[in-house]
Amino acid sequence: LETWNETYFDGRLSSAVLAHLTQLEHPEQRPEVRAFLERAFRHMQRARFPPSDFTAELAGQFAHIAAMVQEAWEGVIPPFTLDGRHRKIDDYIECHAWFQANPSGTLVDIGCGFPPVTTVETATRFPRWQVIGSDPALPYYLVQDEHGNYALFDEGGSLQYFQGGNGRALDVWQDPESARVYFNTLLQRLLRASPSRGSEAMGSAGTGPWLVQNPAWQYERPNLSFKKGAIGALDMQDIHIIRCFNVLFYFDRPFRARALDWFASILYEGGLAICGVNGFRSTRCRYTVYRRVGKRLVEEEFAFSLDNVRPLGSISWSTFHDDDEETRRLATLVGVLRADKPFQHDFDTRLDALLSRHSLFARNDKGYLVELPSELSPEKREKCQFEIGEQLDKEGYVERAAAVLKQAGYKARRNDTGHVAVRS
Numbered sequence: 001l002e003t004w005n006e007t008y009f010d011g012r013l014s015s016a017v018l019a020h021l022t023q024l025e026h027p028e029q030r031p032e033v034r035a036f037l038e039r040a041f042r043h044m045q046r047a048r049f050p051p052s053d054f055t056a057e058l059a060g061q062f063a064h065i066a067a068m069v070q071e072a073w074e075g076v077i078p079p080f081t082l083d084g085r086h087r088k089i090d091d092y093i094e095c096h097a098w099f100q101a102n103p104s105g106t107l108v109d110i111g112c113g114f115p116p117v118t119t120v121e122t123a124t125r126f127p128r129w130q131v132i133g134s135d136p137a138l139p140y141y142l143v144q145d146e147h148g149n150y151a152l153f154d155e156g157g158s159l160q161y162f163q164g165g166n167g168r169a170l171d172v173w174q175d176p177e178s179a180r181v182y183f184n185t186l187l188q189r190l191l192r193a194s195p196s197r198g199s200e201a202m203g204s205a206g207t208g209p210w211l212v213q214n215p216a217w218q219y220e221r222p223n224l225s226f227k228k229g230a231i232g233a234l235d236m237q238d239i240h241i242i243r244c245f246n247v248l249f250y251f252d253r254p255f256r257a258r259a260l261d262w263f264a265s266i267l268y269e270g271g272l273a274i275c276g277v278n279g280f281r282s283t284r285c286r287y288t289v290y291r292r293v294g295k296r297l298v299e300e301e302f303a304f305s306l307d308n309v310r311p312l313g314s315i316s317w318s319t320f321h322d323d324d325e326e327t328r329r330l331a332t333l334v335g336v337l338r339a340d341k342p343f344q345h346d347f348d349t350r351l352d353a354l355l356s357r358h359s360l361f362a363r364n365d366k367g368y369l370v371e372l373p374s375e376l377s378p379e380k381r382e383k384c385q386f387e388i389g390e391q392l393d394k395e396g397y398v399e400r401a402a403a404v405l406k407q408a409g410y411k412a413r414r415n416d417t418g419h420v421a422v423r424s
């Protein structure tokens, strides 16, 4: 930890952050966790992330993800998703010339996760489009208890994933072994009674425990269907738009190259593929937009939300492979922005003022950013952060970031959804 502090943060991490990260330094620590953290720190250094902005909250987020990577994850990619996560990507799609030229078409959400709330939102927003949600891990059984904790199982009754209800999303991972035993026992108990089929909605806390078979069915509607299957193994053709978020960053670059080739093979000529990573409501967002031209995918632009210039969350720098192209690009571009002293000064000063006005964070006497005590739920805090991003865009900071990148030789712009975009 000391070496990391010296190497990546000039030895300036706060004692609160070091205390959080020390918890991760035990002898049985798996190499994947260390590699994950060091990769994130390398990206932060490339992005010129200030050590004084590495908050204890951010360290806590890294610790949570590391716990998932180490203890429970075991190669399974979590189907976790969030309401409203891709709203800005849907804005982007709506403004795009290809969408405007095609009053109806087919959009596939690859790796849609479960419950597929973002796919449902897209189908609701674009009623004249056929939307298909696809995922290799669409569950066969859903088990939910009276507290809203739930688990997903495959046909053979093997546990695929479990999650805590009502804002306790990550806590249940703290003792994954007990959680596994708990949900397996619950499944066996509920299987003795007959399961309801996917026509029933997932219940709210207080109404369980219950078991649903093929739970994706409950989300189907005239313009929304689901297909179980992985990239490269789904039978589809003539797709107008592919959205693939929070999926490819789990894989290495050769996989990504094969995925893009497959996207090209199932798209209409001229069709769009948009893939990347999103946090809450398209904060901490980074993505690449491709177009099928002459049977190949050609990059249109790489874009990111401005909050990545000094993100409060860990997902901006979280990657699972050293060769993750989008995160490297993000870190490089943010590094260019932060190297521009007038921009960095004005952006940081304004962001500090907004964080303080929303009672989220303030500077202590040593200049370190610290979380303010607050009654706000994690969800409300995220919402404030989203609003701060919108405010900074209104005040012209996205345009200004694009101008800084242009000055540095990039073909940059503020795209229609208010993100900083560069073209190759």
Ligand SMILES: C[S@@+](CC[C@H](N)C(=O)[O-])C[C@H]1O[C@@H](n2cnc3c(N)ncnc32)[C@H](O)[C@@H]1O
Binding pocket: 077, 078, 079, 080, 081, 082, 085, 110, 111, 112, 113, 114, 118, 134, 135, 136, 137, 138, 229, 230, 231, 244, 245, 246, 247, 278
């Ligand atoms: C973190 S979730 C993303 C959910 C949603 N797209 C979002 O952005 O919130 C990642 C999903 O990728 C799916 N996945 C894993 N391997 C995949 C593959 N080879 N092809 C397609 N999806 C895959 C997982 O089953 C999981 O549901």
